[in-house]
Amino acid sequence: MSTTPVFPTASLLGYPRIGRRRELKKAIEAFWSGSIDEAALDTAAKEIQLVTARRLSDLGLNEDAAIPGTFSYYDQVLDVSTHIGAVPSRFGDLRNAAGELDINAYFTLARGTAEVQPLEMTKWFDTNYHFLVPEIGPETNFSLTSKRIVEQFEFAKANGFVTRPYLVGPVTYLLLSKASLDAPAGFSPLSRLEDILPVYAELLAALAAAGATWVQLDEPALVADQQVDVAVIQNAVARSYEVLTAGKRPAILVSTPFGALNELLPTLAASSIDALHVDAFKGAVPSADELALLAGKTVVAGVVDGHNIWRNDLAASAARLDAFKAAGLSVAVSTSTSTQHVPYDVEQESQLSPQLRSWLAFADQKAAEVVTLAAYLADPASAAHAIAEATAVIASRAAAPGVNRPAVRARLAALTTADFNRSAYEVREAAQEEALALPPLPTTTIGSFPQTSEIRSARARANKGTITGAEYGQLMKAEIKRVVDLQEDIGFDVLVHGEPERNDMVQYFAENLEGFSVTVHGWVQSYGSRCTRPSILWGDVTREAPITVEWARYAQSLTDKPMKGMLTGPVTILAWSFVRDDQPLGETANQVGLALRDEIADLEAAGIKIIQVDEPALRELLPLRHADQASYLDWSVNSFRLATAGAGDATSIHTHLCYSEFGVIIDAIDGLDADVTSIEAARSRMEVVNDLETHGFGRGVGPGVYDIHSPRVPGQGEVTELLGTAVKHVPVRQLWVNPDCGLKTRGYAETEKSLRNLVNATKEVRAQLLTSSVD
């Protein structure tokens, strides 16, 4: 490169892409169902990109390359896979006549087909966003198989916006990959670095030719401790950016959201990249010595939190920017992470109190904050008024009613060790066996059944007031009866009520507890076309009345089989809400734990013998640095135990986790002390049973045998095979049979078939076990 263009003084690391009214979700779901064609999908996607560019430009991000090119049809990691040709062999050749992986190939990788399992999905760092895990082996044949991001850049440019194309960087891409099924044992995807770099380089050259001035290579894996030795990663980073800076290319920004770079900062500083983003919100301002290494590069200071929704403490951010400036560096302002993790715009939430709204910043407000702070850098006086206002608002929050409830705090202060412990497992196991009398390999589901359009429309009508609360209650009861009858018919051993009354497993509790508020338009992408609407936990938490008890009591009245009560655990309630940042998370978690403890006591009193407390997010909040993990696991496990330890010996406490890298936190899962734990396992083909075996996990466990994230129906033979693997590693007396997760996102057609296969496969395996024990 001859002269490096100036990096925009104000920019965002990334922006939501699902559409302000979830237009992308609607368009891709319509495309999948065949009701619109590819051209219409393309039009909808372009419209979202244009609306974003116009909006961000209006908010003041109007320098070249300030607008992040972070639009994606489904996932940013899948985007790389489809650009560099990383297709697992089970898909066959997905390239079209032009040799490209087009949109159909793209969605095939994401969603699978009747015959082929899709790519596995896992969480993106410590967020609730899921990416599609690349599968890389010695056989993966890398080449440039798509130019979609170049075309997206050209489209924006033709409309007057020079955006900053975004790619997950090569080191992060390979560190997030898993070895393909064809790879030999011990194969490391990182060993293919030399083979993907030329493809990245080709893409960068194409972007430069299209007129891109800057490109962003996102390397969040560099702030997380990895299994691989740090020296290996340092070499990979040095090599990558040696190769990528050598050819024809735009200026390169490497972004490192989610924490501090530590040992990798000097490596990036020594490379020829043009700008380095550091997360100075969750991470820290690098030391003076580290900053000195960055001389000659632009430092993009991520001082505005991209991951939570609180209004920025502009005075604190200004002080951080001063520290960068004092080192004599060229400084630009940005967010700590992409704002894809927060909703679009607080101003859309007119139902929230003006007071609460004044405490919040969604993506658009964050853009404005970044612009204010960039103005501060140029002329501190120009931002004085905005900084004073932010300081005053933050002070008013601390004093607002409900933020601090003395009764809640007194109850927490009075807790003793006994409040966190149940009887020994053997005692509970005996009491529960007698109370429940279940067959071997008991079958159950994870809680929710498909949320039909009738259910959604009933809820919408109840919210609008066109039906009464009582009418809504009747409709939900009719649905519960239908779901109970269906489970009886299929032959399940432990039933659920199906959760029709819950719009969302966290929001439902948020709506019924004090201390939370909910949004109307605050959707955040969770994976693909799926969005969640996190609640806002802003005050001390209390439960004013029982929440789930009447539904559970009704469901149990319909059957002689045990009905599982269904609650969401404290860690998950925190993880999937936007949580107050003014006290330690452990304190907030214990407040929620106490509310759930009271609910469990009420469920027991109503005759419910099995109570599941879901903690699917336990893994998600695990800190990215080993040094921070012990204290996290301590408070998170304790809050679950506080919620559940009041249950009697004969009450079976279940928990549900939905991820499959189980090994990392198996001690913590053990520490939850649940009687039965169900876990996701189908997509990763039962890998977790190895961890269970190695660990010697001693209580009940249900590794999922039905991947509910995809519409495909697992055949009875497939389920039998998975169970066959499970019984080889886990004692039969501990094993439960269940799907990977709840069924709410599925349709009835595939769900019913799959569940019948699951129950019939279990019967088959039970019979096999009987004959083999007779032999």
Ligand code: MET
């Ligand atoms: C994401 S975990 C979901 C658990 C919940 N009980 C359900 O079945 O939907």
Ligand SMILES: [Zn+2]
């Ligand atoms: Zn789940």
